[in-house]
Amino acid sequence: MSGAVPLIRLRGLRKAFGSKQVLDGIDLDIATGTSLVIIGGSGSGKSVLIKCILGLIVPDEGVIEIDGINLAGLSGQAREKIRARFGMLFQNAALFDSLAVWENVAFGLLARHQISRNEARAAAVDVLAQVGLGPEIAGLYPAELSGGMQKRVGLARAIAAQPDILFFDEPTTGLDPIMGAVIDGLIVDCVKRLGSTAVAITHDMASARRIGDRAAMIYGGRIVWQGPAQDLMASGNPLVDQFTHGRREGPIQMELRR
Amino acid sequence: MVFDAIAALGRVVIAACGWTGRLALFALDGLSHLVRPPFYGRMFVRALVEIGYFSLPVVALTAVFTGMVLALQSYTGFSRFAAESAIANLVVLSVTRELGPVLAGLMVAGRVGAAMAAELGTMRVTDQIDALSTLSTNPMKYLVTPRLLAAAIALPLLVVVADIIGVMGGFIIATAKLGFNPYVYLHNTIAFIETMDVVSGLVKAAVFGFLIALMGCFHGYNSRGGAEGVGAATTAAVVAASVLILAFDYGLTEMFFSR
Numbered sequence: 001m002s003g004a005v006p007l008i009r010l011r012g013l014r015k016a017f018g019s020k021q022v023l024d025g026i027d028l029d030i031a032t033g034t035s036l037v038i039i040g041g042s043g044s045g046k047s048v049l050i051k052c053i054l055g056l057i058v059p060d061e062g063v064i065e066i067d068g069i070n071l072a073g074l075s076g077q078a079r080e081k082i083r084a085r086f087g088m089l090f091q092n093a094a095l096f097d098s099l100a101v102w103e104n105v106a107f108g109l110l111a112r113h114q115i116s117r118n119e120a121r122a123a124a125v126d127v128l129a130q131v132g133l134g135p136e137i138a139g140l141y142p143a144e145l146s147g148g149m150q151k152r153v154g155l156a157r158a159i160a161a162q163p164d165i166l167f168f169d170e171p172t173t174g175l176d177p178i179m180g181a182v183i184d185g186l187i188v189d190c191v192k193r194l195g196s197t198a199v200a201i202t203h204d205m206a207s208a209r210r211i212g213d214r215a216a217m218i219y220g221g222r223i224v225w226q227g228p229a230q231d232l233m234a235s236g237n238p239l240v241d242q243f244t245h246g247r248r249e250g251p252i253q254m255e256l257r258r
Numbered sequence: 259m260v261f262d263a264i265a266a267l268g269r270v271v272i273a274a275c276g277w278t279g280r281l282a283l284f285a286l287d288g289l290s291h292l293v294r295p296p297f298y299g300r301m302f303v304r305a306l307v308e309i310g311y312f313s314l315p316v317v318a319l320t321a322v323f324t325g326m327v328l329a330l331q332s333y334t335g336f337s338r339f340a341a342e343s344a345i346a347n348l349v350v351l352s353v354t355r356e357l358g359p360v361l362a363g364l365m366v367a368g369r370v371g372a373a374m375a376a377e378l379g380t381m382r383v384t385d386q387i388d389a390l391s392t393l394s395t396n397p398m399k400y401l402v403t404p405r406l407l408a409a410a411i412a413l414p415l416l417v418v419v420a421d422i423i424g425v426m427g428g429f430i431i432a433t434a435k436l437g438f439n440p441y442v443y444l445h446n447t448i449a450f451i452e453t454m455d456v457v458s459g460l461v462k463a464a465v466f467g468f469l470i471a472l473m474g475c476f477h478g479y480n481s482r483g484g485a486e487g488v489g490a491a492t493t494a495a496v497v498a499a500s501v502l503i504l505a506f507d508y509g510l511t512e513m514f515f516s517r
Contacts, residue, residue, distance in 0.1 A: 051388070054388075054391070054392055055391070056388045056391055056392075080394055083391075083392070083394060084394055086392055087392070088389070088392040090385045090388070090389055091385070092384060092385065094384055094385035094386050094388065094389040095386075095389075096381075096386055096389070097380075097381075097386070098377075107393050107395070108393040108394060111393055111394045111395045112393075112394050157389075157393075
């Protein structure tokens, strides 16, 4: 990286749940405009890492800086101001069951921009069009949508307020390969259109190569490798190689009880 | 052996203190948003309709049968002492002071407390509460505070209805089945009741409403572990609310009526 301040800077991030040390000293820099994909096995701490950056989980130790501002020292409005720069697509979309699709999409706009409900609905329909959904979807409820449509609505909600940092938690989990590719394509389009910085976590290698221009692997609570996403399948790192090729044998030992 | 028992007792006491502390902080956080904008009026109205309007049938049915049973039972008891004329007094006093607020509270705890715990618990385990935070919305302010306020307002309104219907239940049995004069029965009811009887019941109802919402929200908001966790939260919310209603009923009765 150049000498410029990274948009997201993590140093010595640690988090334990009981006796399980999930994050054990994460150091990571993410430059403005980068699409970083974080890979790692189930339970390796990928989601915890993202939730720490989003402020949903408080780390035990370490520094999280956004544009050089340490989040640990912030509270109230200053923290909200930083948070307003984030958009997040959750693993299962996490749409609000009791609200119609358009209300889900416009939720952040209504919360942050104090616009009228009519304006919010019109804005939501525009954003839905950007993720390939028609206006007839706006009045439906999340339970009436397929998994792929829910993901697209979740993506629309994440980008509606035009955030400059987007987070994606397992964006293709639970989708068929074609729909997974569609979602990845939409994510890439949205990130480019908004000029955002993106952080995605996944263990879907095809998705990782489609979304990311850089990649990092988390194992044992630490970042064990990072580099260009195109090098993922031939990184030369035995941990990454075993993970990306899905080999049973190798340095990563799964905890199986027999 | 003795030390094991003491250690086990100590763990229970420490856990109870921890639970009480967490609950108190949760309640204070929820209440603090009553005076800190923004306010979510739409969520408040929704909660008020859900808790108040949709609980009317179950509360009304409970009240009418309670009034009817009270009249019937007290007649069988009082007739042994030739004190049948006190039935109107007993029904109105029991319903307004105790049975109206307590039974309405227990019914609403079962209906609304469980629903709140299940809704918030599901939102927790499906990341919807985290999603609120990422959308610049404080989940306590959006989900908890409107429910606490709505329940504390809705339950006294329900109890007013329960009081009227409960007394009417007693009136129906006394006049239609036991042969009381309707005018005399109503006259005795109105003459005997005092403002404090009704006000104490309504204050109790407001406290019970707050407790029901607090238990529903607290257990739902802090639920963990998928469907099983949501189920456990729902059960805990109803049980805790029911026990607290009965415990606070005793405390409030002491406060209002002990000499």
